[in-house]
Amino acid sequence: MRLLESGEKISHMFRAAKVSGLDSTEGLLLFGKEHYYFVEGFTLLKTREIRDIDHLPVNLHEPIVPSCGTPISSSRNKKAMSRCGEPRLCHKFAYEDIREVHRRRYLLQGIALEVFNADGRNYLLAFPRGVRNKVYQK
Numbered sequence: 001m002r003l004l005e006s007g008e009k010i011s012h013m014f015r016a017a018k019v020s021g022l023d024s025t026e027g028l029l030l031f032g033k034e035h036y037y038f039v040e041g042f043t044l045l046k047t048r049e050i051r052d053i054d055h056l057p058v059n060l061h062e063p064i065v066p067s068c069g070t071p072i073s074s075s076r077n078k079k080a081m082s083r084c085g086e087p088r089l090c091h092k093f094a095y096e097d098i099r100e101v102h103r104r105r106y107l108l109q110g111i112a113l114e115v116f117n118a119d120g121r122n123y124l125l126a127f128p129r130g131v132r133n134k135v136y137q138k
Contacts, residue, residue, distance in 0.1 A: 003039065003090040008032040014135055015044050017064040018091075019106065019124040024065040026053060029125065031138055038091040038125070064126050065107070093117065103136060 004010070009032060016029040018038055027040040028050065043053050043061060053061060099116045104124065106112035112126045113136060127135060 003037065003092075004030075004032060005035055005092070008035060012138055013044060014131055015064060015128055016135075017126040019065070019112070019126055024126070026064055029135065035092050035094050037093075038123075039088065040090070041088040064111075064128055101136065103132065 010030050011033070012031040014029045015026070016038065017024045017026045018040070025040050026043065027038055028042050028044060030037040030039065041053055042050055043056070045051055045060065051060075093115075097118045099118050101116070102114045103110065104112040104114045106124065106126045109129070111129060111132050112124055113132060114122055114124050116122045125135075
């Protein structure tokens with residue numbers, strides 16, 4: 001992958017959603033040797049296959065953060081909120097820049113982690129049920 005630092009190998013990969021205010025962006029959280037990465041717009045299927053979220057059929061992808069609306073309108077919302085044509089962002093963070101990591105509740109469920117960086121930025125990451133504690137131990 002061109003997104004990774006040279007010599008970096010991925011040791012673990014998890015589905016995650018980066019939450020910022022009322023917006024959430026689903027993607028993949030990748031753990032390397034010296035950095036961790038959040039790559040927007042991709043998901044990990046049960047077959048361990050990486051796919052672009054915008055090009056998946058609705059029945060193959062269950063969002064981490066549910067969208068508002070009825071089941072009938074949710075497929076329309078997905079198409080309307082699609083980011084087709086926009087570049088996918090990849091956020092890179094060094095492990096040495098992490099100041100603290102806390103388990104958090106999101107949408108009344110214990111599914112999130114908040115990462116505090118030394119530069120003052122913080123990120124709330126939500127995970128599918130049962131995944132947060134595995135990520136916290138990494």
